[in-house]
Amino acid sequence: MAIEVNLCGVRLRNPIIPASGTFGFGLEMKDVYDLNLLGGISLKGTTREARFGNECPRIAECPDGMINSVGLQNPGIEVFVNEKLPALRKIYSGAIIANISGFSEDEYRECCEKAAQAPEVDILEVNISCPNVHGGGLAFGTSAKAAAGITRIAREVSSKPVFIKLSPNVTDIVEIARACEDAGADGLTLINTLLGMRIDIVRRRPVVANRYGGFSGRAVFPIALRMVNQVARACKVPLMGCGGVATAEDVVEMMMAGATAVQVGAENLRDPYACKRIIEDLPGVMSRLGIKDINEIIGIV
Amino acid sequence: MKQVYLTVKSNEPIAAGTWKMVLEGDTSAVTGSGQFVNIALPGLFLRRPISVCDLSEGLLTLVYKVVGKGTDAMSAMAPGTRLDILTGLGNGFDASACESSALLLGGGVGTAPLVLLTRELRSRGKSVTVLLGFNRAGEEMLAAELEALGARVEIATLDGSKGTRGFVTDILHQKADGPDAIRYDYFYACGPMPMLKAVCGAIDAPGEMSLEERMGCGFGICYGCSCHTVNGPRRVCADGPVFKKEDLIWQSK
Structure with a gap:
């Protein structure tokens, strides 16, 4: 049974990738299971400077999901390139996806260039959709013009495939996707989290200190699937489908909708073995559905 | 960290709104006081982190206060209930x-x-x-x-x-x-x-303390529960929950 996929020339031993922000820098998981069974790893979002992120509490329980308002906590691009990447490459041979965020075009340029130059990095994933920081991320992901601008910058400074990670918090995701494709994006990742809120009704205040946060988890799967399908029907570039994926069946569904690879996010937080379980279950599910090569189902619906 | 299935041996109230649950099974990953476990509960998305109260041959004691849906569900659990639990989380007291x-x-x-x-x-x-x-x-x-x-x-x-x-x-x-x-x-x-x-x-004496924070994963991958220390941001779940007094930077809120 063939489960290998190809993302812009980068071969993944299977389509399963833990999503950025739900797997740290990979190193945090090294004693949990052998990372080499993963198709790829999308690392924690990185900015030019080190960031603490938002104040706590920054997690809230939701029906079939959760809200996070971490706000891009990371050690900065230098530590990422000089320490995190080499340490991960020592224990992991699969695809490494660097997830880059920023607060200005200059910051995106500098961070994309440094990440792309790192020999360990196989794919650049440019996050223009983080809902948890003001003046950064999402500000670039909600306008087709700004999204195209960041895409051009990343494409200019990177010799590696550039994926743009899209926000669902827009009126027309297809318009943004097309703008990124036209600006030279090699691929797209979608979706990032949906802006959400919970209120502590006893204390009469928002549960997360930052008031709003990104909603993810199983509940968002139908929305993610719909958006992946819309973009797949409008664009030619390969997609990494993301949002609420929790089972091997979800992976098949996401690929039928148009994804070439599938990211698993919040599910990693409730089940540390989620990706391993999904990868182990995938051949059985394929065999039950009469799928011999996983590539045959990409975008068939 | 070790994922195990533990069986509720007893579960009873010991004070106003507070319950004691004794669990039976593989407790080998719990190495000392100040650590916690993270419990998967039916119908809830995230696990619930609960500190280890006591430990003896194959028995793990948790004492928890009913503060929300998760702990409320725990308080209704009858002996014999099997729970999916991540054990041996956190650094613990020294x-x-x-x-x-x-x-x-x-x-x-x-x-x-x-x-x-x-x-x-x-x-x-x-x-x-x-x-x-x-x-x-x-x-x-x-x-x-x-x-x-x-x-x-x-x-x-x-x-x-x-x-x-x-x-x-x-x-x-x-x-x-x-x-x-x-x-x-x-x-x-x-x-x-x-x-x-x-x-x-x-x-004035030196010391250490265990922090509590809302957690996403409980094992260090989501960075949902970070605190400020003199050594930079640290994760309460994986770098803590116990921190030395001199390492913590208190935030005014």
Whole structure:
């Protein structure tokens, strides 16, 4: 049974990738299971400077999901390139996806260039959709013009495939996707989290200190699937489908909708073995559905 | 970290709104006091982190306060229920840091991890004084267990309905001198943030404390529960929950 996929020339031993922000820098998981069974790893979002992120509490329980308002906590691009990447490459041979965020075009340029130059990095994933920081991320992901601008910058400074990670918090995701494709994006990742809120009704205040946060988890799967399908029907570039994926069946569904690879996010937080379980279950599910090569189902619906 | 299935052996209320659950099974990943477990509960997305209260041959004791849907669901669990639990999470207290006399301070359900800590300190031959703070009489818990392990236990309640009126730090002020003065070279604290902050301000001796924060994963991958330390941001779940007094940077909120 063939489960290998190809993302812009980068071969993944299977389509399963833990999503950025739900797997740290990979190193945090090294004693949990052998990372080499993963198709790829999308690392924690990185900015030019080190960031603490938002104040706590920054997690809230939701029906079939959760809200996070971490706000891009990371050690900065230098530590990422000089320490995190080499340490991960020592224990992991699969695809490494660097997830880059920023607060200005200059910051995106500098961070994309440094990440792309790192020999360990196989794919650049440019996050223009983080809902948890003001003046950064999402500000670039909600306008087709700004999204195209960041895409051009990343494409200019990177010799590696550039994926743009899209926000669902827009009126027309297809318009943004097309703008990124036209600006030279090699691929797209979608979706990032949906802006959400919970209120502590006893204390009469928002549960997360930052008031709003990104909603993810199983509940968002139908929305993610719909958006992946819309973009797949409008664009030619390969997609990494993301949002609420929790089972091997979800992976098949996401690929039928148009994804070439599938990211698993919040599910990693409730089940540390989620990706391993999904990868182990995938051949059985394929065999039950009469799928011999996983590539045959990409975008068939 | 080890994922195991533990079986509820007993589960009963021990104080107002507070329950004690004894779990049976593979507890091998739990290495000491101050660690916690993260419990998957039917119908809830995220696991619920609960500190280890006590540990003995294949038995794990949790003491938890019912504060929301998760702990409410736990309180309804009958003996025989099997639970999917991540065990052996967090760094835990350093019982070797105390030279001879330890001062333990617990606020509310923050008392829970002090039981196993007292057991560890007593087995090292240390003297142990435990100061416990609650809102009112009826909420006090685990005093008899702590005394049975050889600890001196003093209680404070905010409304004065049991023990000293006020906070645990008021007991300290009252018993600073005299024949029954509380002597210690190191402290360990667990309780709400304002209490921990007050304890750090009131005590000159070195010490460490266990922090509580809303967690996503509980094992260090989501960075949902970070705190500020002199060494930079640290994850409460994986780098803590226990931090040395001198390492913490208190945020004003």
